[in-house]
Amino acid sequence: MAHSSNSSFFSLEEISKPKSSFGMGGLVRATPQIHNELDNTELNIAVTGKAGSGKSTFINAMRGLQSGDEGAAQTGTTETTMEPTRYKHPNLPNVCFWDLPGIGTTRFPAKNYLKKMQFNKYDFFLIISDCRFTENDVKLAKECKRLEKNFYFIRSKVDNDLYPKRKEGRKLNEEKELKKIRNYCERNLQEAGIQSPRVFLISNFDLNLYDFNLLNKALEVDLPNIKRSIYILALPNINLEIIERKREELRNEIWIMAALSGAMGAVPVAGLSLACDIGIVSGGIIYFRKCLGLDDASLQRLADTVEIPLEDLKAMVKTPLVGEITPDIIMRLRWGLASATISAVELVFNNIPIIGSIFGAGSSYLMTYKLLSCALDDLTENAKRVMNVAFGTDLNDQSRVVYELM
Incomplete structure (x- = not known):
């Protein structure tokens, strides 16, 4: 040197x-x-939302896995998660992503959901939606707030929203369209009583686009020192x-x-x-x-x-x-x-x-x-x-x- x-x-x-x-x-x-x-500090990340919103795909993407890989979370358009399922990071086993069953299904109605999911053991919650946030998502956020748990709204599948507009053949103002989606989500959450909601637009198939870096920066600010370090080291390159x-x-x-x-x-x-x-x-x-x-x-x-x-x-x-x-x-x-x-x-x-x-x-x-x-x-x-x-x-x-x- x-x-x-x-x-x-x-x-x-x-x-x-x-x-x-x-x-x-x-x-x-x-x-x-x-x-x-x-060595002994664990980071437990809860990923929740309605069935089919892209929870499992997000967990796989965060761990650098595809749906068919060994240890990958099962994906599908119907409810595939029957109970809280832990998925360890392939290189950092003290980092665990928890795929929670979709709230509001017949198996997990909203009124029983919070108790069965044992909310206290998670460090923070990622509430994922692929369209407008539902009443159940809002209930989830309010309970997180009551328990003084940090939560972040993720609007997934943004690439799917933009695809039809690109196919129309007209020049797409992507920044304008993304702002519309974000404002729509924030407005719905505010009307439901969530003040100053933080909404992050994500594509599970290309985390390098949209708001993924903004989400990471928000988590870095909110997490305590050791857990912040663990989270950063677990991020995909x-x-x-x-x-x-x-x-x-x-x-x-x-x-x-x-x-x-x-x-x-x-x-x-x-x-x-x-x-x-x-x-x-x-x-x-x-x-x-x-x-x-x-x-x-x-x-x-x-x-x-x-x-x-x-x-x-x-x-x-x-x-x-x-x-x-x-x-x-x-x-x-x-x-x-x-x-x-x-x-x-x-x-x-x-x-x-x-x-x-x-x-x-x-x-x-x-x-x-x-x-x-x-x-x-x-x-x-x-x-x-x-x-x-x-x-x-x-x-x-x-x-x-x-x-x-x-």
Whole structure:
């Protein structure tokens, strides 16, 4: 990786962070608890609405699946969901989409619906409609409000509304037509007593169009920190903005992994911290790959969705970090030279208990933090190249080589 001539391998900010934290011991003690909270926090998203509104199709699209894929939600024009059904995210199993039965059917009349669906266990509700919102949708929203649950109205199948107008042969003012649909939905909801309703126009078959990004921004504002991060990482890679948001969220997690490495490095046993660094870095890289959609399963799902040969997507991946992550791969990286220097000094100080512990914690933190940061940047740029081929996005030559093997 290239660095400016007036900077060292580690910046002053990176050096001062572990110096203050590990000196007091606070970060070392707090890190396992924070890491455990991240691993065990669930995000439960309820998707509801009347039968046939596109709930199941939306859930599949959010997970990068098609209706015929293994684990996909069953779709159809009639009521196919007989009870609340949980669908886990393929890469992040702590993210669960719940396909709720359509409200107002003979099996689930509105007066019994709220109790049977156990509303309290969901973090927020997406109320989906493919036409005007019904009285049952409004009842659902009012109950969400009573329980202080966030809810968002999604007007699905917008592409179906615009298709006949395009076929008429006249020039279509799409922005004007979309505004009509949104105003109609908002007016109906306001007349039913929902003040300031938030309506998002969505196409389940092309989430990159219409209001999908606006919906994500609304959720980012409303969700608490950890759950907001989990939601962002679970989003399908459909545009550059989402990939960049994932990079930001994953970068926020790097310090936790580095702190774990630092806690290991505080134990003055020769060679122990280096071994822990490699294990933590390897695990971090594998986690990054899944979140960025660069693992084999994610690439296959994307290839099936966009109907492009898998080989064409894999050809865009120009990094050794998508294969097996071995100690040799990590140690052969060019920036491994700097970490090797730290490890050599670390061995000298290991026999001095107090100094060895302080230096071991700091050097392990710095080495792991830098390795994971560079790996994240490299994987992010590769994810952008894959998306460029899949969706034809112009990356404006944003790709850059983050590091090379020696």
